[in-house]
Amino acid sequence: MSAAPEITVQELAQKLALLDANPSVQLIDVREPEEAALAHIEGFDILPLSQFPLWSETIFQRYDPEAETLVLCHHGVRSQQMCQWLRQIGFKQVSNIRGGIDAYSRLVDANIPQY
Numbered sequence: 001m002s003a004a005p006e007i008t009v010q011e012l013a014q015k016l017a018l019l020d021a022n023p024s025v026q027l028i029d030v031r032e033p034e035e036a037a038l039a040h041i042e043g044f045d046i047l048p049l050s051q052f053p054l055w056s057e058t059i060f061q062r063y064d065p066e067a068e069t070l071v072l073c074h075h076g077v078r079s080q081q082m083c084q085w086l087r088q089i090g091f092k093q094v095s096n097i098r099g100g101i102d103a104y105s106r107l108v109d110a111n112i113p114q115y
Contacts, residue, residue, distance in 0.1 A: 003080060003084070004080060004084055004094050004095060004096045006096045006098040007095045007096075008097075008098055008103075009098070009099055009103045013108045016042075016043065024067045024068065025068045025070065026045075026063050026064065026067050026068065027043050027045060027070055027072070028047050028069065028070070028071045029041070029045065029071075029072045030047055030049040030072070031046070031072070031078070038115045039105065039113045039115060041072065041109075041112065044072060045062075065090050065091045065092060066092055067093065068095070069091055071094065072101055072104075074100045075100045076097065079096045079097060083095070
C-alpha cells in the first residue's frame with residue numbers, strides 16, 4: 001500500500017483552529033507517554049505505537065473509520081506506519097502530519113518544547 005496522504009503542520013494548525021466547528025476530526029498521537037509528557041498538542045489521544053497490542057482491538061470502538069483522522073508522532077515516521085495500518089483496516093480519510101510535533105514546534109507554535 002502506498003504512503004498515506006500528508007498534511008503540513010500549517011494545515012494542522014488551521015484544522016485545530018476550526019476544531020470547535022468540526023469536532024468530528026480524530027486526532028491520534030502515536031508517540032510514547034514520556035514523549036507526550038515533554039511536548040503535546042491539545043486534543044490528541046495518545047496511542048503509543050509500542051503498545052499496539054493493548055489498544056489495537058478497540059480501534060473501531062474508539063474511532064469512526066469514516067471520519068477524518070490525523071496522526072502525529074515526533075518526525076512523521078511512526079505516524080506514517082499508523083496511517084498505513086488504519087487504511088489497511090478500512091479507515092477512509094487518514095492523513096499523516098508531515099514533520100510531526102518537531103515541525104509543529106519549529107514552524108507553528110514555539111511554546112511547544114522541542115526534544
